Amino acid sequence: MSEAIFSIAIIIIMFALLITDTYEPVIIYFATLTVLITAGVITVEEALVGFTNEGMLTIAALFIIVGAVQKSGTIFNFVNRLFGKNTGGRKSQLKVMVPVTLLSAFINNTPIVAMFIPLVRNWALEHNVSPSKYLIPLSYASIFGGLLTLVGTSTNLIVSGLLEQYGEKGLGMFEITYIGLPLAVAGIFYLMNVGYKLLPDNEDLLESVKKRHREYLVEMTVQPHCKIIGKSVEKAGLRNLKGLFLVEIIRQGQSIAPVTPTEKIQSGDRLIFTGQVSTIVQLQSIDGLKLETSSDAYLDRFKNGQAQIVEAVVSESFPFLGKTIKESSFRSRYDAAVVAVLRNGERIRDKIGNIKLRPGDTLLLLTGKSFINLWGASKDFYLISKVQDYEPHNGKGNLAVIAFGAMILLATSNVLPLLHAAFLAVAVLLLSKSITLKEARKAVNWNALFIIALSLGIGNALTESGAADLIANALVSLMQGFGPLGLLFAIYLLTNILTEIIGHSAAAVMVFPVAHSGAMQMGIDPRPLAIAVAVAASASFATPVGYQTNLMVYGPGGYKFKDFLRVGLPLNLLFMVISVAVIPYIWPF
Structure with a gap:
């Protein structure tokens, strides 16, 4: 008792x-089980x-099979x-x-x-x-x-x-x-x-951002006489602003994003900041930085696709849950800058770097060109808003679908137990190189x-x-x-x-x-x-x-x-x- x-x-x-x-x-479950073992309630x-457990092992195999089917397009x-x-x-x-x-x-x-x-x-x-x-x-x-x-x-x-x-x-x-x-x-x-x-x-979130981009982003233009020209972002004092975060530099029509601390400011640069728009007074105090208020140039960048804004939902597998965006080195790890974080249907109005991420948080990201390829299938995020392009499926892609169908047929007809059929399908997919070992690990x-x-x-x-x-x-x-x-x-x-x-x-x-x-x-x-x-x-x-x-x-x-x-x-x-x-x-x- x-x-x-x-x-x-x-x-x-x-x-x-x-x-x-x-x-x-996962930490809570592990700690609970550890206490129960230590107290002698159950043995190791x-x-x-x-x-x-067969159910758990079958689930692991199905992750790989579904990953191969998904890869096939x-x-x-x-x-x-x-x-x-x-x-x-x-x-x-x-x-x-x-x-x-x-x-x-x-x-x-x-x-x-x-x-x-x-x-x-x-x-x-x-x-x-x-x-x-x-x-x-x-x-x-x-x-x-x-x-x-x-x-x-x-x-x-x-x-x-x-x-x-x-x-x-x-x-x-x-x-x-x-x-x-x-x-x-x-x-x-x-x-x-x-x-x-x-x-x-x-209203759709990304459409809202396009229409109200000034609520999310501040654009400053570097004038020819600006005193920060030639200085790095960090030495210019743009790295640790109160409430604002430099997400992009537009230079001669080309985007530099994410922005590294060593990037040097040049005359004519358009600096794009996100965060608490109300704190722009600290930027206006820098002589030679001009606030752009009437131009719709950035909105045009949304419309023509030059500004690659994607939307990602933080999953329970995100490796930096409970840590701030700054602590997670989000920008360097994902090659993406966080423009805004939304939680419970509301935008978090705080300095981006200070926000602690939770499962279900929706991130608006200004990304590099490699982001979709690198992180599109990652378990770090539940969703990437941009649809990934799939090549027409080839013979190996067809094999993934056939292997999955065969697994269902073998298990349904009681020729093999489901776990055995699933393992057999995984073996076929790996041996045929329909999915690589690296892709299989990533699918789980x-x-x-x-x-x-x-x-x-x-x-x-x-x-x-x-x-x-x-x-x-x-x-x-x-x-x-x-x-x-x-x-x-x-x-x-x-x-x-x-x-x-x-x-x-x-x-x-x-x-x-x-x-x-x-x-x-x-x-x-x-x-x-x-x-x-x-x-x-x-x-x-x-x-x-x-x-x-x-x-x-x-x-x-x-x-x-x-x-x-x-x-x-x-x-x-x-x-x-x-x-x-x-x-x-x-x-x-």
Whole structure:
């Protein structure tokens, strides 16, 4: 009993740290597991069980396979043909949601959403429609698709692996489709008829910057008599200005960006600053620097593409979370200067270098020409606003698609277990050089894998310490008058609440032991409760932080936190009602 209470107390502290965003999630999970090992709650072997879990290993293999398919350009070419003439708000929304749902049933939804965002935005702007009417539905549709197959989302694979770990039969490739399909249909119907009216009609961020570039940027011209001519940026006092940051020098029509501290100022240079525009008085005090107020030359640079402004969303894998932009040496590392940072739908009005970056922050970047090639597929960012050019797929590109299809076929027909089929596909792709070892390593989201593996260890501690039995006993007692259906409802609700707080994979891992213990105590089949855990963990619509695709569209759509609550909370309730009503008929207790 003491170990159970201790474990519950430690996990409550873990939740508190995750909610307050005190440290990076992977650090919090690692520290939690370390405390549980040190306290003797679980052994090292029991703590590291997640690193050999079949579900986790399958997810790792799928990252590589999907990376090869994405590299081939096949999906991009298919998606690019989907957008044509504007057929009206709701019908256009359907044109986005249906293919995203179907693609996300088989391919990790993160690259699908990353690929669709710039396409949807460009298409919407060409037809004078706000992208904010489409980006939340885009994210939600990818979540719908994840519930259609075993490989649709990591959550399904984790639950399947946990079922096998507890001596039960794992999930079939299309077993979850029986509940996922009606939920997807209901979700699309809701978004087209109710959600569309609730979605905001926001101005696109990049369009806003182009129209109001003077709110983001200050342009100063170096006059022939200016006293800083011939001095480096640092010696001229332009390196550590209060509230302002030099992002670009335009010299004889050519852009110098990012600007190094050793770059020397020349007569006629146009100096572009970003930050707190109200602090330009310090620049005006430099004799020979002229403030440009009436010229639209910089706006013309946006329009003709000379000023390469791209938009990137900070991911949970960003290596400098919690550090200031200056501390991260962002400019030199990424060959890009931060023009503005937006958080919760609002621009942070502070000196750029002093801003501490968080997951979901939207960065407006003035980039060098190499930025897209170097960082377009990086896990540091969820999204690059500029669409990457894909070469027509060749034989190796076709092989990636064939290998993926063969993996699905082998697993579905029970010729090979999914993990074996996935490993076989990876081997074929590496041996055929459809994807290089370096590209394979880059395709894997190591941060996500570590969190899943560590979470599985913590989940194991819940079982070994008796904490899962203790929590399950409380739930069974609470729902005693409602029978198995009441327990199903309680498990779904608990998972759904946790997924909005700590993320879908961790929520599934934490609740599964409780669900299994509750089923054993009540003497019922644990499978319907496991299905409820899988669905509830993925059905994260009410906050931008519960599911990574929500975080991806948060900034680009100009959304506020309340937009997800207004549109997503009714959808959460809809999914819960349908799931609790339908699951017992498909998987009897």
